[in-house]
Amino acid sequence: MIDVHPAWLPASAFRSVGSRRVRVTGDGPVVATVRDEVRTAVADHGGALVEDGPADLALVCAPDDGETDPEAFVVGREGTTTVVRAVDGVGLLYGFHHVVRQGESAFTGDGEARRHAPRQPIRMLDHWDNVDEHPVMGQVERGYAGGSIFYADGGVREDLSRVRSYARLLGSIGVNRVCLNNVNVHRTEARLLTDLLPDVVRLAEVFRPHGIRVHLSVSFAAPITLGGLPTADPLDPAVRDWWAHVTADVYAAIPDFGGYVVKADSEGQPGPFAYGRDHADGANTLARALAPFGGTVFWRAFVYNHRQDWRDRSTDRARAAHDHFAPLDGSFDANVVLQVKNGPLDFQVREPVSPVIAAMPRTRLAVEFQVTQEYTGQQKHVCHLVPQWREVLAFRPWGEDGHTVADVAAGRAGTPAGGVVAVSNVGDDPFWTGHPLAQANLFGFGRLAWDDRLAPEAVLDEWIGLTFADDSVRDALHGLMDGSWRTYERYTAPLGVGFMVRPGDHYGPDVDGYEYSPWGTYHFADRDGVGVDRTRATGTGYTGQYPVPWRDRYESVETCPDELLLFFHHVPYDHVLHSGETVIQHIYDTHFAGRDEVARMADTWAGLADRVPADVFGRVTELLAEQLRCATEWRDQVNTYFRRKSGVPDKHGRTIY
Amino acid sequence: MIDVHPAWLPASAFRSVGSRRVRVTGDGPVVATVRDEVRTAVADHGGALVEDGPADLALVCAPDDGETDPEAFVVGREGTTTVVRAVDGVGLLYGFHHVVRQGESAFTGDGEARRHAPRQPIRMLDHWDNVDEHPVMGQVERGYAGGSIFYADGGVREDLSRVRSYARLLGSIGVNRVCLNNVNVHRTEARLLTDLLPDVVRLAEVFRPHGIRVHLSVSFAAPITLGGLPTADPLDPAVRDWWAHVTADVYAAIPDFGGYVVKADSEGQPGPFAYGRDHADGANTLARALAPFGGTVFWRAFVYNHRQDWRDRSTDRARAAHDHFAPLDGSFDANVVLQVKNGPLDFQVREPVSPVIAAMPRTRLAVEFQVTQEYTGQQKHVCHLVPQWREVLAFRPWGEDGHTVADVAAGRAGTPAGGVVAVSNVGDDPFWTGHPLAQANLFGFGRLAWDDRLAPEAVLDEWIGLTFADDSVRDALHGLMDGSWRTYERYTAPLGVGFMVRPGDHYGPDVDGYEYSPWGTYHFADRDGVGVDRTRATGTGYTGQYPVPWRDRYESVETCPDELLLFFHHVPYDHVLHSGETVIQHIYDTHFAGRDEVARMADTWAGLADRVPADVFGRVTELLAEQLRCATEWRDQVNTYFRRKSGVPDKHGRTIY
Known part of the structure; x- marks a missing residue:
């Protein structure tokens, strides 16, 4: 090894x-x-x-x-x-x-x-790394590649050679910012801003020769928890003063410091709401502390009610970011970037593009992707995500003649420039990413962030050529990876409905796992049909957050794309898709097909035995066996669940338990 | 306080x-x-x-x-x-x-x-206490009353005054044995048998003046992990020798030591199967080490495959204990007691009596109850269990003219005497049991173990009279507690079907929580019906483990008692119960009724404000609010689940979400 x-x-x-x-x-x-x-x-x-x-x-x-x-x-x-x-x-x-x-x-x-030249000015990776091991989440939250490459023993590692190699890899694909710690800022990690700052200086020195500026995630409550102030009210002069002083100290130590990343008033994190202030008040206070030094605040738009009542059908988590942020357009300072997840929920295998992206022309927006595979196989499954990101970046919220999402982020749509951000998938695993083939997602993120017009297959082709010395593996790897995102989609939650994962760890199937939870992620399957009615006519009204033409295309069951049907509509099982198949038969067909594709992926890989390094071969072989087991479990649980509920037999008579 | x-x-x-x-x-x-x-x-x-x-x-x-x-x-x-x-x-x-x-x-x-004189020779409480905090299970496994009263800082507590009070309480109700540590024996706890033995001596000294002998749970692998032997094969002479020596050392220190409790080959615990031996081989090896000193082995019959495939409809966890142990009748030494859970599954709110109890006439059997409320509200809910235990003890496996379960355990059925055992509900909580009213379960266990003919209401009446100085609370407490087990049954899993709890912690509803798990606990609900077919005619054959008349009564949907219908049969939602109601309407009715009974319990309790101590009043008030919240959640999740699945509306038109 x-x-x-x-x-x-x-x-x-x-x-x-x-x-x-x-x-x-x-x-x-x-x-x-x-x-x-x-x-x-x-x-x-x-x-x-x-x-x-x-x-x-x-x-x-x-x-x-x-x-x-x-x-x-x-x-x-x-x-x-x-x-x-x-x-x-x-x-x-x-x-x-x-x-x-x-x-x-x-x-x-x-x-x-x-x-x-890069098509996006900011190409950033966020690490959800903690200094300390978190009792539930581990050292890297939603990390599937071991511990943090940055931290050990309560601070930044003594030996930074791994970080140096990482900085070199990121520089080679054009990543120019790295946020060093988890957006959920715990007690020890908050101190990176103050007494652990000398450690951060050492990391900044490692990244600098590769053109990369470092950021820190900060806690909105830091004026209280670190500063000893009685309040964190963003309009309080003492609070502003505290941020100004702390920030000046950071820049004295790291002159090219990038700025802050903030998750506020979200999933229990503190924020401006406690003081009757809005997100612009909060973001601008930090922005003004950073402005004299050229720093930027990345303020996350991932804000929703995570204590929802499943009985309440009128609240719709998908609406939350737009409801919260669209009214604030124009209120953010010039060095605030609003960081918006690519979809309205949470990095599902399939979601529509977040409507926030088309709703804030006077705000700098960054689109946030998740390279770490939280909901897409957790780096145990091959799931090459570049095609997903490419679809999002190429999406045209205003229709075929309008600008793309990439244009908005890049500032080419008459809007100020933001950029693209992603959550890293790297840990102290010897292959960096747990699954050796998941390296391609990290590579591909950098390449797409540089040029959103690149074809996913071309990006993968570059990665294969660089990574593998034996060029004869090229076709096999394309066969295995090009379509792996859609394969994953086939054997998991169908038609954009999302979730159906095991609560907590988010790995493996649990169709009703979130159905009666407070998290706002439901599918409403009953004996007659399935899906979430998000129309203006009869549902939550979410479709109205999109501009023309999508507000109308999504509204109608006739024009809504098949792959998002259950995200937007509750339909009967015998509803006929554009594909010509009923919803229930589509569920059966895709789940059988997706699982069988994984079996073929494993066969394809087996044929590479002597053409890839033995350690890579061994690790991927092992993981493909787990992927096949898990895909089989997904197939059977989803099919059985819907077979029991709908009563409709598979028209091909395959085994459903 | x-x-x-x-x-x-x-x-x-x-x-x-x-x-x-x-x-x-x-x-x-x-x-x-x-x-x-x-x-x-x-x-x-x-x-x-x-x-x-x-x-x-x-x-x-x-x-x-x-x-x-x-x-x-x-x-x-x-x-x-x-x-x-x-x-x-x-x-x-x-x-x-x-x-x-x-x-x-x-x-x-x-x-x-x-x-x-006591009707049962052995009246034992098992503590599932660990010396160390377990990362998932805490210090007391399935404990709902804080940490262990025995252990702190890696050993037995310095201050044993609480243990002294506990011994006094147990002596007053006739409990005569206590097992001091968890049946899942972890690394530190294994050492209670050897280098931590001086600590155990101190506990034995505290229990002795109250007529109570102490036991230890031991790991079957101890000859390897503690003794350094290459095997734990129960027929290996070196292994036997090791047990003999260790046991002699224990008796040298504690002459009235009670003996061992063993969970072997169960849920991952080591056991004789690894050596091709059976449970009798395993139990007898320990028994022979104990025999010279008058000690007893309690060998648990809780053995089943916990890595079952939910797709496999032929394996039935309910069958497991009988399948494993009934063939061994006659093979156990005279100082082995087979400890059998009251039901075939795992301490559900409603199960039939374990068929093992009627199947081993040449074996000493102890019936095991769970005073700690793992599946019955976790000492957040009022759930007075004495009526449940009374039903079990009074059950007559051979029909109305035959012996009772209590007779079998006591040795009055021509069988050798065992006894009754229960898992304690006590921790270092100031009220001992978390919920102050849960003290009545501990009290009631002791009293029923002494005399199984006592009426549950009479036992509760004793407890009320002793505990509360103001006699005017008596009627209110009867009103609140007498029927609370059936109330709990009404708002949770219906008609004996079991589980439907949140996986892992087992608190709160999750109808499909175990439906696709490896634990062997399924309900098989589909759009047409619900329940587990355990008949000989078309199901798993489990009914055949009972003697006449129950093998036939349970077999027929006509004679099966309503409250166990879904344990034994898969029936359509419109199946009419003996009560005259359909299964689906029964589910709705009981869930509305059970939840409303909790609301009335809270009202009843509120009326006692000035008649019980303020701290007791406060704690119970708080917990009744939680019980009402949780019962409401159970009502709504169960009703919604079955409404969605069955499509049948509530005939009274009440709100189902």
């Missing part, structure tokens, strides 16, 4: 660059990173790092080049030299990895010079 | 005895206990402990009296003196408390001398 897997940056990935003569021009810590990368690559593959003379690859950091985006780079061929130019070290780093990904093709042809 | 509540032995309970002239004759530690009781009582109430001269009460321990049962006593009036005679201190103690319970009536009339 290796100590830590190289992920998508094994030595083999640098063969094309490393076998050539390479020149690096420029100064600064990130240029030094590029130079180090080149030095290692040429040592591995027989090339040379040259100071002058002819070069196959010239990496040039020239601050006066007229380019305004420090993250941009231009790459082209000048004679027999491939030249990458950037005005800043970080642009050069991105250009270098662009060339690495291109491989041999970067060194052929006449390659006209082409500018590359 | 008092430090610890006096339970049924407040000073006021001793008024009749304490206001009189009392003589105590005899020697030994238990007689000394009686003398101490009298000394305290007369000091409180103005009487006198006299050495000679006229007495109102003479308590005489005379070993040569011709009586063979040391626990028996004779009480009568000789002139104006009430005389209690016994051949042993423990009989005298029981006689003393008999007089205390009688109050003034013990001192009137000409009272012919009458012999009293």
Whole structure:
């Protein structure tokens, strides 16, 4: 067993660059990173790092080049030299990895010079890591890859070599911000802002040479719990003063500190409501403390009533973020980014796009994804999520001629720019992500955040090429991974209805697990039908949170997309989908099919025995067996549940228990 | 707030005895206990402990009296003196408390001398206490009254005054054995048998003056984990030797040690199966180690497959104990008692009597009850269980002319004597039992174990009279408690079907909570009907484990008692009960009624505001509010679940969500 897997940056990935003569021009810590990368690559593959003379690859950091985006780079061929130019070290780093990904093709042809720049200004990973082990959630909340890579023994780890490797991986895919601790801020973690700050400085130093700024999640109650004040009222001058002083201290220690991430008035976290203030009051108070230093507040829109009564059919958790935040559009300071989960509920395998994204034109919005697979197999299941994120980013809330979600986040829709954020899936597991194939989700998030137009298959193709030395595995891995999100969808909760997972840990099926809970996540299945009526006509009115045309498309059972039917409508089991199949038969068919697809995935993988490293082969083989067991359990519980309830037999006569 | 509540032995309970002239004759530690009781009582109430001269009460321990049962006593009036005679201190103690319970009536009339003796030789309480806090189960497994009264800081408590009070309470109701630790024996607790033994000695010393022998739960794997042997095979000579030596050491320290309690090959506990041995091999090995010292093994019959597949309809957990143990009848040594749960599943609010009890005429059997309210409201709900236990003890497996369950346990059915055992409901809570009214279950267990013919209302009446100084609360408490078990049954799982509780903690409703689990506890509700077919004709054959007449009565849907219908049969919702109501309407009716009864219980209690101590009033008021909330939740979840599934409306048009 290796100590830590190289992920998508094994030595083999640098063969094309490393076998050539390479020149690096420029100064600064990130240029030094590029130079180090080149030095290692040429040592591995027989090339040379040259100071002058002819070069196959010239990496040039020239601050006066007229380019305004420090993250941009231009790459082209000048004679027999491939030249990458950037005005800043970080642009050069991105250009270098662009060339690495291109491989041999970067060194052929006449390659006209082409500018590359990120489509999103902020590309951030949030870690839900705790310093201490949480008694229920563990050290990493919703983490499925072991403990935290940052913390051990009550503080930041002594040995940061793993963090260094992580920063290198993130830099290679263009991630430029990392939030270092859980949005649920517990007692010890709150102190990262104050007496544990010297530890945070050490982490910032590790991330800086890779172009990454660090953030902290802070507790809204910190003025009380850390500051000893009697209140955390955001309009109280002493509170504002406390935030200002604490923030100044942070910047004195970390001049390029990114800012704060805040989960307030959500799932028991403290917030401005306690003082009769709104979220803008809360966010702006922190923003004003950060503004003098160029820092940003990421304020999460994940706010809802988690003590709902299941008997109350009028409250709809899906409405909550829009109800809370849309009226505040225009009230947030310029250095506040509202961080909105991609869907209105909570990272389900299938949800509509959050209506908040189309409802706040005067607010900076970041779309939040979940790379950690909380509801999508917990890194025991292969579930390649890039196609899901791509669908969300490409969604056009105003119809086919309107802007995309990516446009809104990027500031291309006449709205101020936010960015994209995701919850990391990394832990101290030797494969980083528990499931070795889940590395592709981390890679793919960075790549899509850079360019939302990339095809998921192309992103996966890059990842396969970098990660595996033996190119003959490519087709098999595409076969196994390309469609794995839809496979997961098939064997779990059907037609956008969501949840049906085991309460608490959210792994494995429990159809009624949340049906009578206070969490606001119900399916309302009875003997006649299933689904949640969220129409304006007869339901919760949630469809009215969307602009035209989606407010009408979702409203009508005729035009609502099949895959979201049960999210928007309660329909009888014999309702006929656009596919031509009834809802009940669709449930049976997809659950049999999804489970059988997993069986085929396992067969496909078995065929790679001698073509992938033995440790990777072993781990994935083991996990595919668990995925098959779990998918079988999903198939049988869901089918039996609906068979018992509907009384409708499977028209193909397959076994339903 | 008092430090610890006096339970049924407040000073006021001793008024009749304490206001009189009392003589105590005899020697030994238990007689000394009686003398101490009298000394305290007369000091409180103005009487006198006299050495000679006229007495109102003479308590005489005379070993040569011709009586063979040391626990028996004779009480009568000789002139104006009430005389209690016994051949042993423990009989005298029981006689003393008999007089205390009688109050003034013990001192009137000409009272012919009458012999009293326990109807069961063994009356035992098992504590599921751990020395250490268990990460999931807490310090007391299935404990609802705080931590353990025995253990703190990794060993037996320094201060044993609470244990002393507990021993006194148990002695007053005739409990004569206590097992000191959890049947699931974890690492630290295993060591009570060896290096923590000096601690156990201290506990034994506290219980001894109250006529109580102590037991330990032991791990079948102890020869390996404690003894360092390579095996725990019960037929291995080294293993037998190890048990013999360890047991001899225990008796050297505690000459009246009671023996062992063992949960083997059950829910993950080690046992003889690993060595290809059966339960008799296992139990007899321990029995032979204990025999030279007069010790007993209590071997639990709670053995079943807890990794069942819910899809497998042929395996029936209810069958398991009989399947495992009935064939072993005649194989157990004379100092083995097979400890059988009262029902075939697990202490549900309603189960049939375990068929094992009628199936092993050559085996000593003890019936095990659960005083701790795991499945019956967890001491947050008033659920007076004495009527349930009374029904079980009075049940006649061979029909109306046959012996009762109590007869079998007592050895009156031509079978060797076992006894009755219960899991204690006591913790370090100031009221002992969390819910102050749950003290009545502990009291009632002792009284029924002494005499199974006592009426539950009479036992409760004794408890009320002893516990509450103000006699005007008597009717209200009967109204609140007499029927509370049936009330609990009404608002929870219907018609004997069982479970429907939240997995893990077993509190509150979750109709499908165990429906797709590996635990073997299913209800099989579908749109047409509900219940488990355990008939010989079409089901699991479980009815065949009973003798005539019950094998036939349970087999037929016509003769099966209503309250067990769904335990034995899967029936359509429109099946008409003997009550004349359909199953579905019965479910609705009982759930509305049960919940409303709780509301009335809360009203009744509110009327006692100035007649019970303020702390008791406050705690019970709080808990009744929780009971009402929880009963409402049960009503609504169960009704909604079956309304959705059956499609049948409530004929009275009440609200079902």
